[in-house]
Structures are given as structure tokens and as C-alpha cells.
Amino acid sequence: MDFIFYPLDRSADCIILELKVDHTPEEAIQQIKDRHYELRFRGKIGERDPYTGRILAVGIGYFREEKIHQCKVEELA
DSSP states (O other): OOEEEOOSSTTSOEEEEEEEESSOHHHHHHHHHHTTGGGGGSOOTTSOOSOOSOEEEEEEEEETTTTEEEEEEEEEO
16 A cells, blocks of 8 residues: 555544556555455454544546546445
């Protein structure tokens, strides 16, 4: 992941941000899912999760030729 935001308030939303050049935001979010980055907010087996807020995957794609960006936010289960 490019950035991960751990909230001070453990009931607030957690954010995982992936930036891609010449790739779509959907591809960025798929990388977050494939590599299971959300596990950083989960407790070990048999323990309570230390964070209770939503886990948000944010994918940003920047396209050099068009000089535009796209963003997508998805809540992870």
C-alpha cells in the first residue's frame, strides 16, 4: 500500500490508499484486496479487532497521457 491511516479513535474509519499510474482505481483496490492489507486493522485469531470502524480502500489512478485522475472508495468487509 502507498499509505495507511490508523485512526487515533479506534472506532473511527481506517483508510488504506493505493496510488496507480496508468491503471484504474479498480485495479488499485483489487491490489489492496489481493494483498490483504486490511489485516493490519484486524486482531490476531481469537482476539478482538483493535479497530472497530469501517475499513476503507481508496484507489486512485493517474493517467499521464490524459493528465487526469480517477478515484474510487470501497468499504472492505
